[in-house]
Amino acid sequence: xxxxIVRRLLQSVLVMVVVALVGFALFAYVGDPIxxxxxxxxxxxxxxxxxxxxxxxxxxxxxFLRFVGNAVQGDFGLSYRHGRPVADLLVERAPATLELSFxxxxxxxxxxxxxxxxxxxxxxxxxxxxxxxxxxxxxxxPTFLIGILLILVFAVWLGWMPSFGRGEVVQxxxxxxxxxxASGLKAMVLPAITLGLFQMTLIMRLVRAEMxxxxxxxxxxxxxxxxxxxxxxxxxxxxKNTLVPVITITGLQLGSVIAFAIITETVxxxxxxxxxxxxxxxxVDIPVMAAYLVLVxxxxxxxxxxxxxxxxxxxxxxxxxxxxxxxxxxx
Amino acid sequence: xxxxRARPTxxxxxxxxxxxxxxxRRTGVTGALVRALDSDVFYSFRRxxxxxxxxxxxxxxxxxxxxxxxxxxxxxxxxxxxxxxAAFTPPMWAEGGESVFPLGTDDQGRDLLSAILYGMRISxxxxxxxxxxxxxxxxxLGLLAGYAGGWVDALIMRVADVQLSFPAILIALLVDGVxxxxxxxxxxxxxxxxxxxxxxxxxxxxxxxRTVRGSTxxxxxxxxxxxxxxxxxxxxxxxxxxxxxNVMGPVLVIATIHLAVAVITEATLSFLGVGLPPTEPxxxxxxxxxxxxxxxxxxxxxxxxxxxxxxLVLSVNLLGDWLRDALxxxxx
Numbered sequence: 001x002x003x004x005i006v007r008r009l010l011q012s013v014l015v016m017v018v019v020a021l022v023g024f025a026l027f028a029y030v031g032d033p034i035x036x037x038x039x040x041x042x043x044x045x046x047x048x049x050x051x052x053x054x055x056x057x058x059x060x061x062x063x064f065l066r067f068v069g070n071a072v073q074g075d076f077g078l079s080y081r082h083g084r085p086v087a088d089l090l091v092e093r094a095p096a097t098l099e100l101s102f103x104x105x106x107x108x109x110x111x112x113x114x115x116x117x118x119x120x121x122x123x124x125x126x127x128x129x130x131x132x133x134x135x136x137x138x139x140x141x142p143t144f145l146i147g148i149l150l151i152l153v154f155a156v157w158l159g160w161m162p163s164f165g166r167g168e169v170v171q172x173x174x175x176x177x178x179x180x181x182a183s184g185l186k187a188m189v190l191p192a193i194t195l196g197l198f199q200m201t202l203i204m205r206l207v208r209a210e211m212x213x214x215x216x217x218x219x220x221x222x223x224x225x226x227x228x229x230x231x232x233x234x235x236x237x238x239x240k241n242t243l244v245p246v247i248t249i250t251g252l253q254l255g256s257v258i259a260f261a262i263i264t265e266t267v268x269x270x271x272x273x274x275x276x277x278x279x280x281x282x283x284v285d286i287p288v289m290a291a292y293l294v295l296v297x298x299x300x301x302x303x304x305x306x307x308x309x310x311x312x313x314x315x316x317x318x319x320x321x322x323x324x325x326x327x328x329x330x331x
Numbered sequence: 332x333x334x335x336r337a338r339p340t341x342x343x344x345x346x347x348x349x350x351x352x353x354x355x356r357r358t359g360v361t362g363a364l365v366r367a368l369d370s371d372v373f374y375s376f377r378r379x380x381x382x383x384x385x386x387x388x389x390x391x392x393x394x395x396x397x398x399x400x401x402x403x404x405x406x407x408x409x410x411x412x413x414x415x416x417a418a419f420t421p422p423m424w425a426e427g428g429e430s431v432f433p434l435g436t437d438d439q440g441r442d443l444l445s446a447i448l449y450g451m452r453i454s455x456x457x458x459x460x461x462x463x464x465x466x467x468x469x470x471x472l473g474l475l476a477g478y479a480g481g482w483v484d485a486l487i488m489r490v491a492d493v494q495l496s497f498p499a500i501l502i503a504l505l506v507d508g509v510x511x512x513x514x515x516x517x518x519x520x521x522x523x524x525x526x527x528x529x530x531x532x533x534x535x536x537x538x539x540x541r542t543v544r545g546s547t548x549x550x551x552x553x554x555x556x557x558x559x560x561x562x563x564x565x566x567x568x569x570x571x572x573x574x575x576x577n578v579m580g581p582v583l584v585i586a587t588i589h590l591a592v593a594v595i596t597e598a599t600l601s602f603l604g605v606g607l608p609p610t611e612p613x614x615x616x617x618x619x620x621x622x623x624x625x626x627x628x629x630x631x632x633x634x635x636x637x638x639x640x641x642x643l644v645l646s647v648n649l650l651g652d653w654l655r656d657a658l659x660x661x662x663x
Binding site: 014015018019026136137139140141142143144145148149151152156163255256259260262263266277278280281282284286289293296297300301304 | 511
């Protein structure tokens with residue numbers, strides 16, 4: 001158990017080092033940072049002095065260590081485009097993205113789980129077939145197109161919902177929330193559905209498949225034989241046992257929700273980290289790109305680590321062989 | 332139906348359609364072909380109306396876009412035929428529509444139907460090229476990892492694990508962003524299409540590599556490989572000529588589903604404005620252009636390219652699903 005956790009931790013550190021290397025390589029070799037900082041008429045000597053002052057003439061390993069050291073302290077340098085510390089920009093934008101992801105996750109769970117249960121219990125009903133068709137379309141529709149269609153129908157044609165921005169937000173300390181105002185909540189509906197639709201179909205299919213499997217097991221047959229009501233069997237016994245994988249997948253999907261928020265935020269001009277990243281790519285704002293990359297990677301690695309460790313704690317079978325869980329392809 | 336398994340691997344993001352393919356299987360190309368011609372697969376093909384419709388739609392769309400110069404009413408790239416006076420013509424059945432432009436025109440007076448046909452051609456070309464690129468990269472590295480083993484295997488699969496913990500679209504965006512920084516501006520414009528193919532290809536190779544590595548590790552312990560080794564054949568020759576044909580079966584299924592993913596990724600990148608330039612409009616670029624006119628009521632400029640994209644992706648997805656089920660009865 002302890003060996004597994006240590007191995008898994010080391011693996012996570014390794015991933016972060018690789019990501020940091022990529023981030024650093026972006027910083028150091030893509031474009032010339034000096035050119036991005038000074039004006040046209042800066043003399044060659046001034047440039048060289050600045051280069052020396054910033055430590056850009058140091059050997060690459062030294063620069064890399066400095067980059068990591070700064071990054072650990074949350075210092076990613078200045079944005080080329082905004083001229084402000086990248087960390088400040090990210091902190092400012094983080095609440096918008098996190099709230100949107102949270103709303104999308106809640107939507108996906110609240111709609112996906114009941115739909116999955118229904119399609120598993122009443123497989124032949126027309127509603128179940130409709131749900132499955134919707135899920136197929138949900139997987140085939142690209143996120144940005146869902147967003148555009150929702151805007152077209154609910155914002156342009158019906159005029160019920162706003163089509164961009166966060167509405168009014170309330171500032172609580174450094175956190176700005178849209179959950180407390182009517183316009184803030186209203187503005188969240190369409191982006192949350194757009195972002196959550198794919199996860200919803202995923203959860204629905206997962207719940208359905210797990211449920212179908214559990215319903216075939218002996219203990220369910222036995223529960224039926226004991227004369228328990230259908231309700232007690234389906235929800236008390238079957239559903240409970242399907243939820244473990246659902247929770248795992250939902251956890252693992254958290255990271256990709258935040259990553260896919262890039263697209264949703266661009267469609268709805270939602271002022272979050274994803275939009276910041278998109279603009280950074282467009283204007284080749286390397287520090288922002290590198291910082292976003294490292295941040296998202298840290299998030300992914302952390303989620304995966306927690307899920308893997310939880311798994312081993314929950315399922316003792318996985319403890320045999322120590323590192324079996326860590327292996328990607330049957331190692 | 333596919334079911335993303337709750338496997339405790341190193342944070343493999345659950346890919347709905349293709350995750351089941353990671354399991355090693357022994358379906359050779361020849362084996363698959365023989366069985367495809369056998370009645371089983373054709374039987375399941377005939378018996379599934381959904382698949383028939385999907386195949387029909389896919390063939391129709393792909394055929395029409397390949398033959399775009401012959402089928403399309405006008406050439407959307409020919410500047411001399413553009414008529415700015417005809418801009419924003421609604422579809423022919425709406426009020427003010429003209430039968431010359433069945434689906435209406437865009438902001439520059441381009442016939443939308445022609446633009447969609449040409450756009451789909453570009454989308455498909457980029458998608459197919461990305462799939463081929465990802466396939467070459469993935470199959471090559473997977474074969475190398477599986478056959479060589481040892482530290483080569485560890486290195487390649489570690490990189491694959493790291494990459495798998497990030498969504499493909501993020502990788503593609505990053506590759507594109509880096510290319511933007513490395514290439515001079517005017518050069519980037521010309522290179523955009525290659526950059527996109529590279530970005531999507533790099534973001535998609537892992538699936539191939541994992542599958543091929545798994546089957547290669549099974550294949551390399553079989554008697555025919557032993558025999559080849561005893562005969563003194565070069566390891567590279569054994570891997571390429573003897574093992575490779577026996578591990579390609581699942582790869583073709585992955586490629587079908589990957590085509591749908593690649594087309595979506597390209598459309599997303601183009602929509603986000605980091606894909607193909609407006610001079611070479613793919614479906615995603617057309618949707619991006621139309622998005623600007625959504626609020627002024629010209630909905631058709633966005634909706635029809637979007638519809639074409641959905642039909643294309645949906646039909647290819649359905650075909651891929653069917654192909655996987657038909658070639659691998661275990662998954663049914």
